[in-house]
């Protein structure tokens with residue numbers, strides 16, 4: 001029997017597991033020939049793209065309900081080491097036990113983490129990167145009414161005006177108003193560069209600026225955070241903003257597990273992979289999702305995004321199974337790149353292509369974002385046939401999504 005071991009139960013890991021099982025079925029092989037195991041610390045697929053919303057604790061799907069019906073073995077543990085020479089992985093079980101897991105092929109899908117800055121008072125920063133962090137922010141907002149009533153109480157400062165910063169900044173005024181009981185609410189978005197959404201380019205910017213204005217978000221450009229405590233932040237130009245809620249959103253880095261693999265890594269720690277998701281130069285190891293720097297259309301490198309993590313997982317899973325079963329592998333070919341950015345009560349903006357041409361905006365794009373966030377990024381549960389159908393690497397978007405962007 002050959003063992004496929006997948007590290008990580010996020011979008012890439014879940015779809016890698018399902019696609020490996022699908023490929024095994026298609027080859028007419030059974031579990032005696034190829035066993036698929038996932039190791040992840042938690043019991044849920046966390047719907048990370050929704051963690052900027054309120055009630056973040058509900059944004060999860062039970063891994064057992066997705067993987068159980070298709071016979072993927074699950075180990076609840078945090079991987080601490082990868083030895084690519086002996087093909088073993090060490091992990092710490094949830095009960096504190098030390099585990100050793102061997103593999104014939106490894107898929108590293110341990111995702112990414114936001115990197116908080118080394119500024120004085122950084123322990124006071126909130127973020128929306130993980131379920132516990134988003135839950136901490138949510139519960140903090142819920143407790144603001146019992147805090148002393150200075151200007152800092154219902155003021156939030158979001159640091160980082162990229163994708164996540166814009167989504168949380170346009171969402172926060174309504175979330176704060178819900179608890180403020182008519183008191184004044186203030187949200188400030190701080191961006192180091194000279195424009196909001198610097199990486200999103202000029203295409204969607206007019207929509208972003210209009211949405212921030214519509215939500216009453218103040219924007220401070222060309223400044224960064226220098227220090228904070230529990231009642232104020234200080235910015236690089238000396239500005240002091242009273243706040244109890246400073247949310248850090250800038251800078252994602254691939255999981256530190258990538259450093260245990262002797263491949264080359266890009267500036268944000270992602271492993272270089274070939275078109276089949278094999279880590280270049282490391283036998284038996286594949287990487288997918290936010291840990292992998294895969295090349296897509298026109299030589300672009302994938303974004304750390306759910307949109308890319310899902311197809312990467314599907315291709316990596318199908319290829320790892322093909323590799324072990326002696327079948328041909330398939331080169332990565334995801335759907336064309338799009339972005340759909342939530343802009344709070346104003347709506348959303350859908351862009352097409354790497355130059356991000358605006359294709360939909362306002363309520364129409366909001367409806368699309370709603371479908372993406374509430375349906376399309378959720379895997380089917382309790383239904384092996386539906387899960388394996390969607391695990392096909394040829395169907396990386398639902399038909400409605402293809403219609404919406406074509």
Ligand SMILES: Cc1cc2nc3c(=O)[nH]c(=O)nc-3n(C[C@H](O)[C@H](O)[C@H](O)COP(=O)(O)OP(=O)(O)OC[C@H]3O[C@@H](n4cnc5c(N)ncnc54)[C@H](O)[C@@H]3O)c2cc1C
Pocket residue numbers: 007008009010011012013039040041042047048049050051052077078079080109110111112128129130164255257288289290291304305306307308309340
């Ligand atoms: C607030 C927010 C909004 C976002 N909005 C969007 C959006 O609108 N569109 C979009 O496309 N993308 C969005 N993203 C990005 C998207 O969520 C990620 O790119 C995506 O989740 C990456 O999938 P992944 O499977 O690679 O990693 P993850 O989803 O991070 O999953 C990683 C998995 O690995 C596990 N893991 C980590 N370390 C270990 C270890 N040592 N041992 C074992 N398991 C481990 C984790 O527990 C988790 O199960 C957003 C992200 C955030 C935080």
